[in-house]
Amino acid sequence: MGRVAISGVTKRFDDVTAVDNLTLEVADEEFIVLLGPSGCGKSTALRMIAGLEEPTAGTIEIGDREVNDVEAKDRDVAMVFQSYALYPHMTVRRNVEFPLKSRRVPKTERDQLVTEATKMLGLSELLERKPAQLSGGQRQRVALARAIVRRPQACLMDEPLSNLDAKLRVQTRAELIELRRRLRATIVYVTHDQVEAMTMGDRIAVLDQGVLQQVDQPQDVYARPANLFVARFIGNPPMNTISGDVTRVDGGLAVRIPGGVVGLPPPLAAAVERLGSPQVVVGARPEDFQLGEGGPVKATVSVIESLGHERHVICRLEDGQLVIVRQAAHVPAPAIESAVGLTPDADLLHVFDAATEERVDA
């Protein structure tokens, strides 16, 4: 297994820039997730690592060598496709064996490796079946077995769970985490599903419109999003972000938003002071609010969504903007159209520069 280093890689298709000056270092045995909405360039980045697309600029290293001029077949990486891309005319055994055969691994060693990989993925009973005779989940496991069987430098996965139904996806996700722990493989995993990213990755690289937004551990991406895009993309329901004017209250700094004034704790206040901008965007996650009769921000309860274990109280500020507040199910629910006060947890507030959309205390 080995590291993957992408430096200054750009990919342009005619006049569309799919990936823009991407630099990313994946350590040996690291599981990194490329996360972003569809069309953000994450799959293109993966395909460039695989050698299926050629970068317009920049270099890609796998292990200790630069691979820009190395063909896909010689890059020593494996890939799991969203569609699985199994060889439909071959049995499970021959599918898994194919990468070994292509690399002229001797027969006895080949058999042993195939047995090992298929056993690890619970495919031992299915070796003589063809892909058409397998369920979606089984096909997915064959694709995984084919990828891991020859212990490549890196394992690339392109939305491998998105063709599974919701229940199977949760199960396969857990299996994948366990498999990864046993294999100690370097994995680059592409997904648009933030739950997959949060639960599986050692680090998450968030991309938008071909540009890398943030690379961090999942918890840090959630707790300290680098900019407004990441703040709004990660988290479900998403973070509430409201623009307001910086104002001075009792010697401290605060932000005036529709319906009230949100005081800033000293570290954030210092950062906003340094910024010197009169306009900022404050962000608070739905769970970081107290909802009561009194509070610094006045709002009206608009809709209540009950999910059983919790509820989402959607409140309307005086200018019509919506704020989502997450409440535990055992707390009494407010009445619809009642006036409430919102108290954001000051220590968990996020403040972004309104002009650059960057986090002020980065």
Place this chain on the structure above:
Amino acid sequence: MSAPTDAAVELCPGESPVTAPAPRKRRLSRRAREAGLGYLLVIPAFAVFGVFVFYPFVRNFYLGFFSTPPFPGQPKNYVGIDQYRDVLTSSDFLDSLKVTVTFAIITVPIGIALGILLAVLAHQKLKAIGIYRTFFSSTVATSVAVAAVIFGTLLSPQVGLLQGIQTEPSILQNPDPIININLPVIRSFIPSVALVAVAVTTIWQNLGLSFILMSAGLQAVPDDVQEAAEIDGAGSWSRFWHVTLPLLSPTIFFAVVVGSIFAFQTFGQIDLLTPRGGPLKTTNVLTYFIYDQLQFAKNDGKAAVLAIALFGVTLLLTLVQFRFLERRVSYER
């Protein structure tokens, strides 16, 4: 209220249960009515097939029982199955069958192989690839007559580009085997120069269709399966051999079956390039032999037997292909 009625009665609106017959009988009659409608709808198609296929076939088979008199106007003689035996064991039939089979063996595999080659070449994302695709498929729009004229000119001893100017007779009149081997048994199976020339014409003429078929087959091979093979370390030859070709096998099988049937029915280019069965009858394929018996020998009894023989041989060949080739075809996608 009467006894509980059967569901079938309920399903027939507009009739009261009192006047309805017993449910069971009614259900049968509905089935019969449906069957009747089915047969009624089949009649037009059956009539067309009957007039143009079934009746001529039976009539032709029957015609084979009568020998044609040497002079017109004399009554036909019923000779029964004897004529079948005589014709099918005659050396001119066996020679003709040999020529036909040889012709198919040359044209079908080479035509398909070249079609695959061109389809793979044209399956690239290159600029102006559409122009190549148009060229490669253009012979589809070329009639047999045009193809024959083109190759007839190319092979002409006076002006032909392929033959050059020489005093020898045309390649198309050369009955010598294309390869000279002095073993009588093998020698008799080696095609003549003239037959090979006609076969080349045929391959060229069919190349457009073969190219289009194989291109369509290639389109159905998923890109990501090809990419998976590439990442799995397969070189381009290995990818072609282990992935492309197996996934193309249903198309190839279709082309082999249909191509063989077409090859056995080749007539136009044979007649136009090598009239009267060619030099020493070395291009006398079965269809031409039938035509020759009918048109020049005026022996319709013998022609009928030959036509039945052609049908039988084609049917047998197709059955053999399904029996032995189809098991190697993978239909999975």
